[in-house]
Amino acid sequence: MGISGLKLWQWRVDAKTEAVAANIEPAEVDWLLQEVSSLDRLTLRLESFKIWHEVELKLPFESLEKLWNRRITERVPVQYLIGKTPWRNYHLNVSPAVLIPRPETELMIEIAKGAGVHLKTGHWADLGTGSGAIAIGLADEFPQAMIHAVDYSKAALFMAQKNAQECGFANQIQFYQGSWFEPLEALKGQLSAMVSNPPYIPNDEVLQLQPEVTKHEPHLALAGGKDGLDCIRHLVSTAPQYLHPGGIWLIEMMAGQAEAVTQLLKQQGCYKNISIIPDLAGIERFALANLIGK
Numbered sequence: 001m002g003i004s005g006l007k008l009w010q011w012r013v014d015a016k017t018e019a020v021a022a023n024i025e026p027a028e029v030d031w032l033l034q035e036v037s038s039l040d041r042l043t044l045r046l047e048s049f050k051i052w053h054e055v056e057l058k059l060p061f062e063s064l065e066k067l068w069n070r071r072i073t074e075r076v077p078v079q080y081l082i083g084k085t086p087w088r089n090y091h092l093n094v095s096p097a098v099l100i101p102r103p104e105t106e107l108m109i110e111i112a113k114g115a116g117v118h119l120k121t122g123h124w125a126d127l128g129t130g131s132g133a134i135a136i137g138l139a140d141e142f143p144q145a146m147i148h149a150v151d152y153s154k155a156a157l158f159m160a161q162k163n164a165q166e167c168g169f170a171n172q173i174q175f176y177q178g179s180w181f182e183p184l185e186a187l188k189g190q191l192s193a194m195v196s197n198p199p200y201i202p203n204d205e206v207l208q209l210q211p212e213v214t215k216h217e218p219h220l221a222l223a224g225g226k227d228g229l230d231c232i233r234h235l236v237s238t239a240p241q242y243l244h245p246g247g248i249w250l251i252e253m254m255a256g257q258a259e260a261v262t263q264l265l266k267q268q269g270c271y272k273n274i275s276i277i278p279d280l281a282g283i284e285r286f287a288l289a290n291l292i293g294k
């Protein structure tokens with residue numbers, strides 16, 4: 001399927017204008033174009049394709065127009081339109097069944113790397129795996145560890161498994177459907193680490209987020225109860241039965257929750273080395289601790 005360079009150039013100009021008017025990042029037009037055409041970022045930036053007789057498209061031009069229209073009118077995130085998102089050095093499959101993994105979550109893998117130097121060969125859990133991003137990141141950094149990825153959503157697990165397979169980690173990640181630690185009963189007292197990016201947004205706030213999130217991302221991935229801390233409370237109180245002494249407890253949380261999470265960990269009485277780590281924007285985003293005992 002081809003289209004004249006000039007026609008596509010004009011469409012791109014119009015789409016960028018629409019994006020600005022709709023308060024959408026105009027760069028998303030090029031993101032979409034790179035996925036559906038043979039054009040690369042430099043060619044788009046230089047606009048050299050404008051004089052080409054034909055630009056190859058992977059879909060009919062009308063379908064491209066429809067996709068962009070859904071971005072503008074329905075506020076569907078561009079990642080769901082494309083069905084892919086970049087995360088660390090991967091290109092992960094995403095659908096509305098899974099939360100789009102965020103760039104700040106990439107930092108969890110670096111934190112785990114630093115904290116888990118002595119625990120490279122054990123059993124690691126990614127609770128609430130969604131697209132499988134964290135499990136894949138852990139499998140990549142800890143090639144000798146076995147990663148156990150849990151999610152309550154069957155549809156999310158399907159996507160996570162597909163991603164693990166495509167990234168080459170199918171043999172290193174085991175998937176379980178169920179609630180938090182529940183499916184990992186057989187690993188009680190044996191986990192080297194629990195890593196989780198749980199739902200942590202207060203229920204009332206979920207509906208006030210941008211429409212891309214509230215209308216399209218799964219609510220199961222977002223809402224964390226009245227104060228947003230329901231899942232984190234559960235992970236604080238349950239992890240001591242599953243981690244081995246010295247095991248790592250690492251979560252992502254929302255801005256403003258650091259104090260409450262620190263208190264929960266202290267009150268539980270089983271944790272040491274409790275620390276709060278900021279993301280690249282300086283927001284207190286991650287809580288890290290070790291189970292007492294080593």
Ligand SMILES: C[S@@+](CC[C@H](N)C(=O)[O-])C[C@H]1O[C@@H](n2cnc3c(N)ncnc32)[C@H](O)[C@@H]1O
Pocket residue numbers: 098099100101102105127128129130131132133134150151152153156178179180197198199200220221222
């Ligand atoms: C914020 S998303 C994180 C997804 C992914 N780990 C990431 O960082 O992009 C939270 C995930 O927790 C899952 N979840 C919600 N409640 C759960 C439960 N009770 N047990 C297991 N997973 C749950 C959701 O389905 C969702 O995939």
